[in-house]
Each structure stands twice: as C-alpha cells, then as structure tokens.
Amino acid sequence: MPTPEHHTAIIIGGGPAGLPLAVVLGGWQPHYKETQLFRDRYTQIHEFLNSVEGSLLGVDFRSLVHAGISPADLFRLLHHPSRKFHSLDEIGMSFRKGKTLDVLLITQEEVGGLWNNVPENMPTLSPGRMMEFAFYPLARHAQEKDLSLDVNDLIIKRNLVDYYHTVPERFEIQDRIHTGERVNRVEPHDLGFLISSQDVVTETKHSYTCKYLIYAVGQRCILRSLGVPGEDLPFITNHYDNSLDFPGERVLVVGGGRSADWAAIELHDAGKEVHYVMRQSPEHHWRLISDSRHGLPYYARIADIIESGSSRFITHYNTKVSKFDDLDGGGLVTYMRDRQEDRIEVDHVLLLIGGIADYSLFKGFPDLPLLEKFDNYRFQVHQLPVHPHSYESTTIPNL
Ligand SMILES: Cc1cc2nc3c(=O)[nH]c(=O)nc-3n(C[C@H](O)[C@H](O)[C@H](O)COP(=O)(O)OP(=O)(O)OC[C@H]3O[C@@H](n4cnc5c(N)ncnc54)[C@H](O)[C@@H]3O)c2cc1C
Known part of the structure; x- marks a missing residue:
C-alpha cells in the first residue's frame, strides 16, 4: 500500500x-478590532481582548470558559454585536492572512x-x-x-x-x-x-x-427511514426541490418539521391535494407554527392554509404510516391512527423525516x-x- x-x-x-x-x-486569522459599540456594551470583554497580542486564536479559552464565556459566544458577540447589521465597521474582528x-x-x-x-x-x-x-x-x-x-x-x-x-x-x-x-x-x-x-x-x-x-x-449523513414495508417503491422519495417534480394531483407528505412544512405548503400552493401525515399532535405542530408565523413568511402561510380550512390540505396528526403498496401509476399508503387503520391512494409520497450524523x-x-x-x-x-x-x-x- x-x-x-x-x-x-x-x-x-x-x-x-x-x-x-x-x-x-x-x-485567515481573527484579530480584535476595537469598536465603540463593543467597548460600550461589553467593557470587560473589551479590556480582556485588548490585552491579547496577535490573533484571537491565541486567547486563553480555558480561562474564558471559567469566566462563563464560551468561545462560540465570544466570536458570536464580536461578529454580531447588535441584533441587526448596520455596517461592516461594527464587526469587532478583522481577518488577516497569517x-x-x-x-x-x-x-x-x-x-x-x-x-x-x-x-x-x-x-x-x-x-x-x-x-x-x-x-x-x-x-x-x-x-x-x-x-x-x-x-x-x-x-x-x-x-x-x-x-x-x-x-x-x-x-x-x-x-x-x-x-x-x-x-x-x-x-x-x-x-x-x-x-x-x-x-x-x-x-x-x-x-x-x-x-x-x-x-x-x-x-x-444517514437519512432516517420509517422502517415499514414498501418504503423503496418508486412513488416514494426523500428529496424535495420543486413542486414541478411531482406531476399528478395527490401527494402525501410524511414529516412534521420545517422541511416537510415547506414542501407541504409549496405543493398545496401549486394546486396539489396534500395529505400531511405526522406522528406529532396538533398542539405540538401548532406551537412551532404560532412561534414562527410572525417572523417567517412560510409559517404565516401554513397558518393561513390551516386556519382557512383548505380542502386540499388534509393534516393527519398522531398518525403513523404502516406500509406502502404499488398501484398502477401511483401507490397505496396504509396508516394507523388511534389503532384504526386507513388507506389512501396517492401519486407521490415525500418522506421528509430528517437525518442523523x-x-x-x-x-x-x-x-x-x-x-x-x-x-x-x-x-x-x-x-x-x-x-x-x-x-x-x-x-x-x-x-
Ligand atoms: C431545510 C433546512 C433549513 C435550515 N435552515 C437553517 C437556518 O436558517 N439557519 C441555521 O442556522 N441552520 C439551518 N439549518 C440547519 C443546517 O443544518 C445548518 O445551517 C448547516 O447546514 C449545518 O452545517 P454543517 O456544516 O454542520 O452540515 P451540512 O450542511 O450538512 O454539511 C456537511 C457536509 O459534509 C458532507 N459529508 C457528510 N459525510 C461525509 C463523508 N463521509 N465524507 C465526505 N463528506 C461528507 C455532506 O455531504 C455535507 O456536504 C437548516 C437545515 C435544513 C435541513
């Protein structure tokens, strides 16, 4: 070898x-750059950093942690000293080639x-x-x-x-x-x-x-799977890019997180009938939606869709898919809720249930x-x- x-x-x-x-x-190493904003807001940290010679990579991070500041927090504060970005001058670091x-x-x-x-x-x-x-x-x-x-x-x-x-x-x-x-x-x-x-x-x-x-x-690295029969059938995918990739009328989305929310909304707004299957309860999902609807436009949109009672957006909470079967030109999904089994014919299934390292x-x-x-x-x-x-x-x- x-x-x-x-x-x-x-x-x-x-x-x-x-x-x-x-x-x-x-x-490209970071060096402390004194700014009025940082000095006024974080005087003690400013004094500490002012005494550092050379690159900030040379800071005694052990002592800093003892003082209650994690390295990530330090660099975050230097990078984002205020809630909004106003100008490049306010960033408390300059990077020089060393x-x-x-x-x-x-x-x-x-x-x-x-x-x-x-x-x-x-x-x-x-x-x-x-x-x-x-x-x-x-x-x-x-x-x-x-x-x-x-x-x-x-x-x-x-x-x-x-x-x-x-x-x-x-x-x-x-x-x-x-x-x-x-x-x-x-x-x-x-x-x-x-x-x-x-x-x-x-x-x-x-x-x-x-x-x-x-x-x-x-x-x-490893996309999660449901571990149910039929999961590798051709009408099922775990990749969503664009609604145009999903011809036909009815799409079933399995998920409940932000990626699944995004796909479910976009498919609905492209005119599809969306069945949205989640293990979580409506209260759980709604907490994420209501916490996000005022800052994130697509959460405002999902809130609108659900509140308007759109007949093309059918949520299935507390529900688990139990198997997939092939049908000519689409598939059959079997799912369980409250120990009750149900089935639905669909054109596509999107599995957006995250991954793991x-x-x-x-x-x-x-x-x-x-x-x-x-x-x-x-x-x-x-x-x-x-x-x-x-x-x-x-x-x-x-x-
Ligand atoms: C839909 C979505 C929206 C998100 N929005 C936000 C957001 O707005 N703000 C935010 O802060 N975070 C967000 N996140 C979190 C997101 O995880 C981070 O923003 C960021 O992408 C994480 O960076 P990373 O480098 O840790 O991992 P990744 O972005 O996953 O990058 C890791 C890279 O390593 C590669 N890799 C893996 N294994 C190997 C291997 N064995 N050999 C070689 N290469 C390998 C992968 O292919 C990948 O290219 C979002 C995540 C998702 C899924």
Whole structure:
C-alpha cells in the first residue's frame, strides 16, 4: 500500500461548519478590532481582548470558559454585536492572512453542505447575516458581486449557496479542498488518524493521515427511514426541490418539521391535494407554527392554509404510516391512527423525516458516547461530548 498523504489537519465535510475552518486554518486569522459599540456594551470583554497580542486564536479559552464565556459566544458577540447589521465597521474582528496550517478539506458534495440540496426557493430560518462567515460578511459579498441583498432579511437557498461557492476562490484555498470525495473510514494511526476515502464518481481510492481531525459531516449523513414495508417503491422519495417534480394531483407528505412544512405548503400552493401525515399532535405542530408565523413568511402561510380550512390540505396528526403498496401509476399508503387503520391512494409520497450524523466511520477507537440535543420543539441532533474551551472530543484526543 502506498504511504498515505499526510496533513497536519483534515476536515471532513465542507458545509457551513467545515468550510470556514478551512479558511481560518488556511491562514485567515481573527484579530480584535476595537469598536465603540463593543467597548460600550461589553467593557470587560473589551479590556480582556485588548490585552491579547496577535490573533484571537491565541486567547486563553480555558480561562474564558471559567469566566462563563464560551468561545462560540465570544466570536458570536464580536461578529454580531447588535441584533441587526448596520455596517461592516461594527464587526469587532478583522481577518488577516497569517501563518497557514497544512490543512485539507474533504467533502462529498460542493462546498456549502446541505444547502446544495434544499428546495430551490426555500429561505433560511435565520437572517442572511446569521448564515455568513465573520471573515466574509454577506454585505461585503453583495458589494463585491454587485448584488442587492438585505442581510437582515431571510436569504433564499440560491443566494446562500452562491455565497458559499464563492468562498474557496475568494480566500485562495481551492487547492486545499477536495470536493466529490467521500470518507469511508477513520482509524487510529501512529501519526494520529488514518483516513480512507473514495471519489464519488470515479471510485478512485485515497488514503491520508493527519494529526488533527475535524469531523464536520452535518446531520444528514444517514437519512432516517420509517422502517415499514414498501418504503423503496418508486412513488416514494426523500428529496424535495420543486413542486414541478411531482406531476399528478395527490401527494402525501410524511414529516412534521420545517422541511416537510415547506414542501407541504409549496405543493398545496401549486394546486396539489396534500395529505400531511405526522406522528406529532396538533398542539405540538401548532406551537412551532404560532412561534414562527410572525417572523417567517412560510409559517404565516401554513397558518393561513390551516386556519382557512383548505380542502386540499388534509393534516393527519398522531398518525403513523404502516406500509406502502404499488398501484398502477401511483401507490397505496396504509396508516394507523388511534389503532384504526386507513388507506389512501396517492401519486407521490415525500418522506421528509430528517437525518442523523454518521459516527460508524470510526473504527478501532473507544466507543463514542452521544448526547441527545433538543430544541424547543423536538429532538435535534446527537452530539459528541467535548471540552468546552476547545470543542475537542473528550473521548478521542485531537478530534
Ligand atoms: C431545510 C433546512 C433549513 C435550515 N435552515 C437553517 C437556518 O436558517 N439557519 C441555521 O442556522 N441552520 C439551518 N439549518 C440547519 C443546517 O443544518 C445548518 O445551517 C448547516 O447546514 C449545518 O452545517 P454543517 O456544516 O454542520 O452540515 P451540512 O450542511 O450538512 O454539511 C456537511 C457536509 O459534509 C458532507 N459529508 C457528510 N459525510 C461525509 C463523508 N463521509 N465524507 C465526505 N463528506 C461528507 C455532506 O455531504 C455535507 O456536504 C437548516 C437545515 C435544513 C435541513
């Protein structure tokens, strides 16, 4: 076997988490920039940061955590010192090219992660400025590309993904990024980690070693399935881009989260009869809708559709699909509610029930314990326990 290619650090996953790390480790380091807003609002932190020499990566994060401030909170405050973006001058950091680390980013899609695949017209849940990287504010991107973007507003997928795609060239890190390459295995090695990967198209195999590994694969490595008979029949899909991909009249959407809500609304507004099957109760779903309807236009829309009692939007709460059967030109869905079985004929089924991170790539390490993390509405992600000052795994050093 040829000697694996060695890098000091390897990042797996080029989404909004992994991509900016490639830029920062590639040399673009943050330095504290004094602003009146930050100084007046966070005087103590200002005094602390003013005493830091050189890059903010040299801050004693352990002491900072002891003082009750997590690194993520510190950088968030510097990046977004006020609730709305007013001008580039208010960002409390400047990024300067400094020492570069030998870093490689490996990702199976284009950079930008899951945003490459969300529905074409879908807006973010957060304002555009919350989706940007501090070293390249969206406002600067808009200036440079002569775009009209309100960064305090939601941003649609197309604009966001264009922004992410601009980053490698803009920060001259293209040579440090391998797209279209999937990592299959991570093992212990004398030098740290041994990584085996494969080109998605040509299936050419590669192997690397690295001292530090950043595992930024996101939460959609393995799409969840219902585990019921017939789930792989051709009228069922777990990808929604556009209502035009769904000819016919009747679509059944299984889900209950934001992706399923978006698809159900868009299909309804395109004239389809939508059957929306959810395990959750109406109260649970309605809590998300009413909390979101005043900030997010598509939640205002779903609230309107449900309140208007549209005959083409049929919600099935507390309901579980139990099987799918093939019919000529469509399918039959069997579902259960209150121990009562029912059936419906449909043209398409959309399974939008989320995904999970894949930790099964790690072989030969101690078992990774996983913590469940919930938001106000539901289970969100499995997280690895990490040191609070460094986000390094407490189980596997240098991960
Ligand atoms: C519909 C939707 C809307 C959302 N809206 C918002 C929002 O408005 N605001 C917000 O903050 N968050 C939002 N999120 C959360 C979203 O998860 C984050 O915005 C962000 O995409 C997470 O970034 P990430 O880099 O962790 O993961 P991802 O974006 O998932 O990127 C991970 C990348 O790693 C790649 N990868 C995975 N496994 C491997 C492997 N073995 N080898 C190589 N590459 C691999 C993946 O293919 C992917 O390209 C939304 C999520 C969804 C699904």
